[in-house]
Amino acid sequence: MFTIAIHGGAGTILPSDLTAEKEILYRNGLDSAIRAGINILESKGTAMDAVTAAVTALENNPLFNAGKGSVFNHLGRHEMDASIMDGKNLAAGAVTCVTGVKNPVQLARLVMEKTEHVMLCGSGAEELAHQFKLPFESPEYFFDSFRHDQWIAIRDSEATQLDHSGEKKFGTVGAVACDMHGNLAAATSTGGMTNKKYNRIGDTPVIGAGTYASDSSCAVSCTGHGEFFLRAVVAYDIACLMQYKGCSLEEACRIVVLDKLVKIGGEGGVIAADTKGNISLVFNSAGMYRASFKAGEMVQTAIYR
Numbered sequence: 001m002f003t004i005a006i007h008g009g010a011g012t013i014l015p016s017d018l019t020a021e022k023e024i025l026y027r028n029g030l031d032s033a034i035r036a037g038i039n040i041l042e043s044k045g046t047a048m049d050a051v052t053a054a055v056t057a058l059e060n061n062p063l064f065n066a067g068k069g070s071v072f073n074h075l076g077r078h079e080m081d082a083s084i085m086d087g088k089n090l091a092a093g094a095v096t097c098v099t100g101v102k103n104p105v106q107l108a109r110l111v112m113e114k115t116e117h118v119m120l121c122g123s124g125a126e127e128l129a130h131q132f133k134l135p136f137e138s139p140e141y142f143f144d145s146f147r148h149d150q151w152i153a154i155r156d157s158e159a160t161q162l163d164h165s166g167e168k169k170f171g172t173v174g175a176v177a178c179d180m181h182g183n184l185a186a187a188t189s190t191g192g193m194t195n196k197k198y199n200r201i202g203d204t205p206v207i208g209a210g211t212y213a214s215d216s217s218c219a220v221s222c223t224g225h226g227e228f229f230l231r232a233v234v235a236y237d238i239a240c241l242m243q244y245k246g247c248s249l250e251e252a253c254r255i256v257v258l259d260k261l262v263k264i265g266g267e268g269g270v271i272a273a274d275t276k277g278n279i280s281l282v283f284n285s286a287g288m289y290r291a292s293f294k295a296g297e298m299v300q301t302a303i304y305r
């Protein structure tokens with residue numbers, strides 16, 4: 001038995017926003033990313049390798065706000081955040097405000113595996129990437145004209161814009177998996193909010209808020225308005241509801257996403273997996289780009305409610 005689920009962001013995603021061609025592009029992007037993870041799990045690979053591969057594929061796809069295609073910050077740069085966690089031993093790694101790193105999720109994994117730390121930021125994180133020869137790319141690689149127009153429209157104001165609020169392109173990517181050995185892992189990666197200032201950091205790189213994995217409960221990856229996900233400690237809260245209150249995976253996700261987050265005004269969603277073969281894809285927004293797979297079944301991709 002093994003399972004995997006991925007997301008490509010949640011928000012105001014309505015059928016009227018996407019042409020049939022665009023929808024196919026998104027579905028194909030989700031499909032090829034989840035297959036990158038499935039290939040690893042099928043050959044008895046680890047959940048850790050599967051979530052790394054799936055998130056790397058999503059980072060390389062400019063349709064999603066992570067890696068290539070990340071949104072522009074106030075200075076017209078790409079400032080990316082990512083995190084990863086291993087449910088087997090609670091090992092975790094995260095990076096914030098990194099620029100030029102082709103695959104921030106791989107850098108988060110390096111932090112986890114090659115340092116004694118959990119979270120590195122900015123130039124220090126980039127130095128580690130150079131040290132381990134991770135690929136870097138030029139600003140042209142990360143450039144996307146739609147994201148650029150989004151930024152031009154608001155760059156002279158104080159406004160920041162969530163990639164998925166009222167916009168037609170949505171952001172943040174993530175994956176959760178349970179491998180044949182019964183181990184869980186989760187990973188999340190984002191370009192954050194358009195026109196963000198002051199090195200703003202959302203929930204994505206914060207272990208417990210945007211990402212969490214423990215074999216004694218579940219693996220969770222979040223997408224949505226990061227400030228609210230930080231305040232609600234979403235990923236860890238779901239794990240706690242399972243571990244300390246005995247909730248099922250679906251119950252725990254629904255309590256946090258459909259009740260707790262809604263009460264404080266937090267829009268978005270989560271993907272989650274447990275060690276019993278369950279997957280939950282729960283969101284309180286109009287849509288969430290998502291795909292899931294259980295061994296022996298078909299890949300399911302979906303966008304709208």
Ligand code: ASP
Pocket residue numbers: 009010163164170171172190191192193201202203204222223224225226227
């Ligand atoms: N959670 C991300 C952030 O606040 C954004 C997103 O999920 O689209 O940075």
